[in-house]
Amino acid sequence: MPKVPSKPFRVYGTVMYGTNAAIIVIGNSHHNNTFIGPSVGGGIEMRFGREKRKGLNIDLFVPFRSDEYNTAVNNVKNDPSISDFTEPLPFTISVGYHFEIK
Secondary structure: OOOOOOOOEEEEEEEEEEEEEEEOOOOOHHHOEEEEEEEEEEEEEEEEOOOOOEEEEEEEEEEOOOHHHHHHHHHHHOOOOOOOOOOOOOOEEEEEEEEOOO
C-alpha cells in the first residue's frame, strides 16, 4: 500500500487462497491433514512516526472450509481414542508490525 503521509489510518480487504486449516492429533497421526481453500477478510493499517514509515496491521479472516475438512473434524470428534478435542475457531486474527527499508 503506498505511503500517504496525510492518511495514517487505512482500511483494506483481502482475498486469499491456500492452506486454511490443519488437523494434528498427537499420538494418532492417521488423522493429521492440511486443507486448502479460500479465505476473505479485512483489516486496518495504522502508520506512525514522523515520516509514517512504521506501522501496525490488524486483520480478521474468515476461512471457507471444505466438506472434506468438516468430515475429517467429525471423524476426530467421533474417534473414541481421542479424549481431548479443541473446536476450531470460525475466524483468525492477524497482527503485524511493518517498517520500510530505504
